[in-house]
Amino acid sequence: MTYRIAVLPGDGIGVEVVPQALRVLEKIGQKYGFSFEFTEALIGGAAIDATGHPLPAETLALCQNSDAVFLGAIGGPKWDSLPVHLRPEGAALLPLRKHLGLYANIRPCRTFSALIDASTLKREVIEGTELLVMRELTGGLYFGEKKRETMENGERAIDTLVYTTEEVERIVRLAFEAARKRRGEVCSVDKANVLESSRLWRETTNRIAADYPDVTLTHMYVDNCAMQLVRYPKQFDVIVTENMFGDILTDQASMLSGSLGMLPSASIGGQVALYEPAHGSAPDIAGQKKANPLATILSAAMMLEYSFNQVEAAREIEKAVDTVLNKGYRTGDIMEAEKTLVNTEEMTDRVLEELA
Ligand SMILES: NC(=O)C1=CN([C@@H]2O[C@H](COP(=O)(O)OP(=O)(O)OC[C@H]3O[C@@H](n4cnc5c(N)ncnc54)[C@H](O)[C@@H]3O)[C@@H](O)[C@H]2O)C=CC1
Numbered sequence: 001m002t003y004r005i006a007v008l009p010g011d012g013i014g015v016e017v018v019p020q021a022l023r024v025l026e027k028i029g030q031k032y033g034f035s036f037e038f039t040e041a042l043i044g045g046a047a048i049d050a051t052g053h054p055l056p057a058e059t060l061a062l063c064q065n066s067d068a069v070f071l072g073a074i075g076g077p078k079w080d081s082l083p084v085h086l087r088p089e090g091a092a093l094l095p096l097r098k099h100l101g102l103y104a105n106i107r108p109c110r111t112f113s114a115l116i117d118a119s120t121l122k123r124e125v126i127e128g129t130e131l132l133v134m135r136e137l138t139g140g141l142y143f144g145e146k147k148r149e150t151m152e153n154g155e156r157a158i159d160t161l162v163y164t165t166e167e168v169e170r171i172v173r174l175a176f177e178a179a180r181k182r183r184g185e186v187c188s189v190d191k192a193n194v195l196e197s198s199r200l201w202r203e204t205t206n207r208i209a210a211d212y213p214d215v216t217l218t219h220m221y222v223d224n225c226a227m228q229l230v231r232y233p234k235q236f237d238v239i240v241t242e243n244m245f246g247d248i249l250t251d252q253a254s255m256l257s258g259s260l261g262m263l264p265s266a267s268i269g270g271q272v273a274l275y276e277p278a279h280g281s282a283p284d285i286a287g288q289k290k291a292n293p294l295a296t297i298l299s300a301a302m303m304l305e306y307s308f309n310q311v312e313a314a315r316e317i318e319k320a321v322d323t324v325l326n327k328g329y330r331t332g333d334i335m336e337a338e339k340t341l342v343n344t345e346e347m348t349d350r351v352l353e354e355l356a
């Protein structure tokens with residue numbers, strides 16, 4: 001079996017971590033008897049520089065005609081002065097997610113036992129955390145109408161938060177389905193005390209819950225959730241939430257794993273799924289071989305599981321990551337005293353050794 005993967009390294013550390021995950025995929029494929037046809041394409045700032053557009057038509061066509069899409073990260077200071085609708089994030093990443101129908105972004109967040117003591121949070125708070133955030137990905141504040149208007153005394157800018165019943169229903173159902181395979185608990189996070197879209201979200205979620213009597217549903221306001229995530233994260237099984245809330249809460253939750261460089265993601269819902277680390281292009285460390293490749297390598301494991309049902313191969317990659325951490329290898333973001341500092345490629349070398 002050969003899987004055809006559209007590979008979009010993007011910008012900044014995207015171009016450093018993606019090749020590392022491809023090495024891991026090649027290796028695990030050899031072991032389990034499958035292979036990959038990787039086709040690289042431009043996206044983001046790199047695509048603006050080369051073609052004038054952050055999401056060239058050929059890139060989109062390649063994604064639509066592949067078995068899965070594997071993305072690094074996009075954006076960076078070079079393109080920061082562009083208006084939102086022209087910059088890499090707004091004109092490439094969001095449209096790509098929309099075109100591919102990827103309405104669900106799954107971000108599993110667990111503690112790695114080797115990293116607990118490196119955390120800024122107390123061991124008793126984070127140990128045993130195993131939560132999953134189901135973030136709505138093609139609606140909400142990032143996709144509503146935007147406007148800039150000239151006023152007498154300056155300008156005003158408008159972003160709109162819109163959700164339809166159907167958009168809420170499909171993501172909430174996925175959350176309930178995921179909870180069924182886990183602890184059976186869904187926490188729906190909203191701001192229903194002030195946002196009308198959240199009131200619709202909550203009403204819809206309550207209605208859908210009737211189809212899942214075996215799953216416990218609770219509701220929480222997003223501000224409280226941000227606090228509860230660092231107070232007592234073990235209370236959460238599946239969190240389902242609006243696009244921007246999920247974006248923010250998962251960067252925060254990544255610290256329960258040890259670093260943003262440890263958090264993988266899968267975006268599903270359409271014909272072709274997309275896998276990418278939760279982090280961005282990290283301009284502050286780009287080009288210095290410091291990037292932690294593990295979030296991207298763990299995203300590759302999610303691809304094997306979700307798109308290709310290669311569950312055993314996925315588990316083996318996750319186990320290799322655990323072992324490498326247990327042996328004391330660390331990139332800078334997770335470094336602590338008496339551990340071995342390695343660069344992006346060396347960390348991957350260690351993972352490959354465990355897969356040998
Ligand atoms: N999916 C995507 O393509 C995303 C793109 N971005 C874009 O990335 C650019 C930078 O955004 P930031 O706010 O700085 O967020 P970021 O996620 O790129 O970085 C935040 C912090 O985490 C660190 N970090 C992130 N990934 C790491 C890794 N693998 N290893 C070690 N350290 C890591 C960075 O060095 C930085 O200090 C912006 O242009 C932003 O729009 C941001 C988030 C997601």
Ligand SMILES: CC(C)CC(=O)C(=O)O
Nearest residue numbers: 089090093094142247278
């Ligand atoms: C363009 C942003 C929405 C990207 C991001 O921060 C994310 O998807 O996590």
Ligand SMILES: [Mg+2]
Nearest residue numbers: 247248251278
């Ligand atoms: Mg984000």
